[in-house]
Amino acid sequence: MTPTPNQLFAQYERGEIDRGQLHALMAVHARELIVEMEDDYQNPAKAWLEGLLARRAAGRLERRHGARLLREILVALAEVPDFPPARHLWNAAHPDVPPHCFLRMRREPVFRIVSIGHQPEAIELIVEHGEAGRGRGTRRRFVLKRDAQWRLQAETEG
Numbered sequence: 001m002t003p004t005p006n007q008l009f010a011q012y013e014r015g016e017i018d019r020g021q022l023h024a025l026m027a028v029h030a031r032e033l034i035v036e037m038e039d040d041y042q043n044p045a046k047a048w049l050e051g052l053l054a055r056r057a058a059g060r061l062e063r064r065h066g067a068r069l070l071r072e073i074l075v076a077l078a079e080v081p082d083f084p085p086a087r088h089l090w091n092a093a094h095p096d097v098p099p100h101c102f103l104r105m106r107r108e109p110v111f112r113i114v115s116i117g118h119q120p121e122a123i124e125l126i127v128e129h130g131e132a133g134r135g136r137g138t139r140r141r142f143v144l145k146r147d148a149q150w151r152l153q154a155e156t157e158g
Contacts, residue, residue: 004090058100
């Protein structure tokens with residue numbers, strides 16, 4: 001799995017990779033984005049429907065749990081090591097990118113938030129990612145807790 005841009009920047013700052021390697025690995029991410037943009041251009045109706053479904057799902061989550069908590073959850077998931085959807089969530093902390101941009105309802109690899117449960121001192125989260133077919137994606141359960149700086153962190157998963 002290619003490291004996320006945040007992980008690449010951290011590796012570069014620690015001196016684990018040089019500038020050329022950073023640029024080469026960032027180019028991999030750029031090519032993935034370009035392929036998706038070309039697909040959207042070739043299939044505008046499909047792209048519109050995907051955007052509509054993502055906006056609807058994000059709106060529902062924001063109404064139930066709040067936009068701030070939803071963004072915090074996305075940021076916490078972006079930091080989970082070896083979590084495939086993290087490559088699409090790495091920019092979730094940026095306030096100018098709406099949360100619906102991170103949800104992938106039908107486009108593979110999908111990323112859906114199935115449920116968010118509030119418990120005292122923890123948030124229980126079930127996400128689905130991977131294949132797009134109904135019941136074909138991988139479901140994972142996370143328990144998010146606040147650290148000393150009051151940031152959500154994934155502590156356990158099932």
